Amino acid sequence: MSRTILEVSGLSMRFGGLLAVNGVGLNVKEKQVVSMIGPNGAGKTTVFNCLTGFYQPSSGSIRLNGEAIEGLPGHKIARKGVVRTFQNVRLFKDMTAVENLLIAQHRHLNTSYLAGLFKTPSFRRSEREAMDFAGYWLEKVNLVDFANREAGTLAYGQQRRLEIARCMMTRPSILMLDEPAAGLNPRETEDLKELIGVLRDEHNVTVLLIEHDMKLVMSISDHIYVINQGTPLADGTPDDIRNNPDVIKAYLGEA
């Protein structure tokens, strides 16, 4: 059995009188695809926001490789290798696709002022390597022909893929995808599934997924958590979930 990379227990998030997330626990193993499903408004995205530091959870613990990360600011958590995409695509729309990818590498670049002002060889090399790395991933997500187009002008499915590529620029260990298949056609969803598989198998990335497309979720997940009204309802392998009467009642519906 592989190592646990992310361990969440008793996670709660309270907004005033509303308990949006109540006692959610996750146990994510390395190189797995773990999905979170549940009805709209169940608190899935709130869990994501707590995990990535956009919200300070009201209680509970989040451990990344055994290290407590709850309450850290978002950029620090991202630097520890936990990056996410957003439900509504958040690209830098006025910048080209390749520039979007360069920004995500900011931390890995030569950001010394003097080096940049005088274009030292090390600065040039760092910029060139960043460009090559961006090119490599554009190739991977099949966007290399659109590298110099402004991100806002790309088709929706392309924007989704670009956002994933942008996350990969930060060399993450956990990639959190918030409804990546929303708004994609069946073909694009199929490509996405393949891409997620490649990320896991070739790039050693653990993927945490929120998704409503059950076909996608059931076919790629190693483990599924079901959340209903902020509380955990069930968890298990896709087969367990598919046959769990509570889940069918609350979310999947009778076939």
Added chain:
Amino acid sequence: MSTAITKNLKSAIFSALLVLIISYPVLGLKLSTVGISLRVEGATAFELWCIGGAATLIFLWQLLRDRLTPAWAKLPKLPSGSGEIGNFLTLPSTQRWIILAMVMVALVWPFFASRGSVDIATLILIYVMLGLGLNIVVGLAGLLDLGYVGFYAVGAYSYAILAHYFGLGFWLCLPLAGMMAALFGFLLGFPVLRLRGDYLAIVTLGFGEIIRILLRNLTELTGGPNGLSIANENKPTLFGLSFERRVPADMPTFHGYFEIAYNSQYKVIFLYLIALLLVLLTLFLVNRLLRMPIGRAWEALREDEIACRALGLNPTVIKLSAFTIGASLAGFAGSFFAARQGLVTPESFTFIESAMILAIVVLGGMGSQLGVILAAIVMVMLQEMRELSEYRMLIFGLVMIFMMIWRPQGLLPMQRPHLELKR
């Protein structure tokens, strides 16, 4: 149809009345001093006719607007509105050539120009520098800073204090003033940069005023409202040669060294050339920054702060760097301003200066460097039009309104230097 006419009639009467109400006191009444009292002079018949005529014109225009607008639309469009020329002018490569040509002209021109115009050009260059500095903060990083003049003041006073109390020269004080302003930018930026938009604007506005009021009230250090003057021996020198007429006996002077007669024109041209040098350095700096990771990060942050955080960029550090670099440029400009004036007083650093610099940035087109240069020229010229000084603010307002209508994105909006993936 008839309802449209009545609707137009109402707005026409209202507009005509508005013209009367506003223009009569502005143009029709004059205050003149007679001895120690004021006398109100009424308007001449001619002025009254003009006001009446203007009101009638507005009345007719508002009434017939719907019919005139289609006719107006048929007229050929201004080329600047949209089209090849405008597009061409805003390309980064074109801008670079234009700037290069302007630099050549700017280098040669002062030797043939009058003293007064070189002096105004120096002032323009100061505003170009300020505009370019604020452009980093507002145009690139998207932080609305209304207290920019505070850093300008810090720069000016740093030089004045160092020169006054420690007898340091300009060239030593220039970097010190820049560093001092940067330090202030860093310290002030730290607590306020977690604020956004309007809140940031108000807090920075407050900081600008606090700095000015502090300078006015720290009388022992800053001389209070009287300000500090800078002795001739501490003014800018050319490798130690002074351009002043009266200096201490042991100090070499420019005219003495070259054995020519003293001429105050030399000093004016010299100051102009220093300003030009500073502006060129600033331009170089801004151009490099734009193409560095930090410049890209500023723009990314302006577009989407949440996405930046999710990618591991620290927003506070990035904003702080923009704020600090912008402040240090204001500091350089401030110390040069002090050198040119020979005297700094708190009244040079009022809010209206901040507004002027911000207007230059917005008028020029946020983020665009050539735009800032053009706008600085326009704004300083407007300010220096002595014949029209009474109507300056009126013209100012008109320019702003026309800009909003015709070019809301600024004179020459920025086109970013895109990085390309080469294959």
